[in-house]
Amino acid sequence: SQExxxxxxxxxxxxxxxxxxxxxxxxxxxxxxxxxxxxxxGLIFLMMLQKxxxxxxxxxxxxxxxxxxxxxxxxxxxSQPSHAGIYLCGAAHYNNNDMRFGAGTRLTVKP
Amino acid sequence: xxxxxxxxxxxxxxxxEKVFLECVQDMDHENMFWYRQDPGLGLRLIYFSYDVKMKxxxxxxxGYSVSREKKERFSLILESASTNQTSMYLCAxxxxxxxGKNIQYFGAGTRLSVL
Numbered sequence: 001s002q003e004x005x006x007x008x009x010x011x012x013x014x015x016x017x018x019x020x021x022x023x024x025x026x027x028x029x030x031x032x033x034x035x036x037x038x039x040x041x042g043l044i045f046l047m048m049l050q051k052x053x054x055x056x057x058x059x060x061x062x063x064x065x066x067x068x069x070x071x072x073x074x075x076x077x078x079s080q081p082s083h084a085g086i087y088l089c090g091a092a093h094y095n096n097n098d099m100r101f102g103a104g105t106r107l108t109v110k111p
Numbered sequence: 112x113x114x115x116x117x118x119x120x121x122x123x124x125x126x127x128e129k130v131f132l133e134c135v136q137d138m139d140h141e142n143m144f145w146y147r148q149d150p151g152l153g154l155r156l157i158y159f160s161y162d163v164k165m166k167x168x169x170x171x172x173x174g175y176s177v178s179r180e181k182k183e184r185f186s187l188i189l190e191s192a193s194t195n196q197t198s199m200y201l202c203a204x205x206x207x208x209x210x211g212k213n214i215q216y217f218g219a220g221t222r223l224s225v226l
Contacts (some may be wrong), residue, residue: 004153033214042115042201042217088153093215099215101146103153 003027006102014110019076023089023104025070031092032072034063037104038085046074046087064072076107084109114138117218124225130189132221134202141207144215145169145177145183148199160185160205171226192225199223 005024013019023032031050035043040070047056052067060077076083135145142161146149146154146169156169166177174196178186179191185204189196200205203215 031213040199040220040222041155042219043116043203045214045216048214090154091216099156099213101154103151 003100004089005101006087006089006105008105009103010106010108011080011108012108015080016078018075018080019107020076021074021087021107023072023074023091023102025091027068027070027091029065029067029091032063032065033090033092033099034074035088035090037088045086048057079107079109081109083107083110088109112123115202115204115216115218117198117200117221119149120219122221123190124192124209124223126193128189128192128225130192130223131226132187132189132200132202133189133221134218134225135188135203136185136204136216137183137208138204138216139182140216141182141206142205142213142215143179144203144205145175145185145187146201147171148201154201156176157187160200192223197223197225 003026007022032046034046037043047063049065055064062075065072084105088104090101092099115136124130144159145157148154155171157175160166160179176188199220201220202218205213205215
């Protein structure tokens with residue numbers, strides 16, 4: 001099993017709807033990173049969360065970290081076609097070189 | 112802006128060929144990484160380097176080697192390409208920092224097909 005589980009694996013929403021993607025770690029988190037990937041391209045860094053309860057926002061995307069649950073959620077408000085892509089979470093567990101990634105959530109936004 | 116450049120976006124090679132994937136970063140980062148990405152498996156770490164001439168195995172180093180002769184450049188080598196190495200290869204770099212504060216910046220990826 002993967003150290004980082006993302007859910008759902010894929011998501012199709014109507015433009016304008018809100019959505020949430022979850023990332024759960026089986027190990028202690030020292031840092032949680034969210035990336036976005038457009039199909040066939042590299043990963044674009046979105047946000048980094050370090051402390052329990054921390055919440056960060058970038059435009060209409062908000063991410064929160066629940067340290068006790070070892071879980072992070074990514075919430076998109078009023079989704080747009082430009083939000084479509086694959087969202088991946090990454091986590092540092094033991095050291096900065098031991099970073100692991102979830103399998104990703106593929107988001108489709110229908111106009 | 113951090114820039115990580117991978118030499119090729121697409122590569123087609125034949126089984127048994129020696130393949131070089133090049134990655135260059137312009138931010139003077141100490142750490143560099145090579146991942147492969149396959150559907151349903153996410154990103155898997157092949158090798159990483161935390162300094163010039165230093166390398167560490169990741170989760171799936173078999174069939175690969177790496178070279179880091181200069182700080183800005185990290186090369187992934189497939190000694191004898193096989194069809195199961197057909198994949199998307201991603202390079203990343205990061206600075207040395209406190210635990211949990213190391214953002215990795217990625218290149219655009221190289222989609223390798225081995226026929």
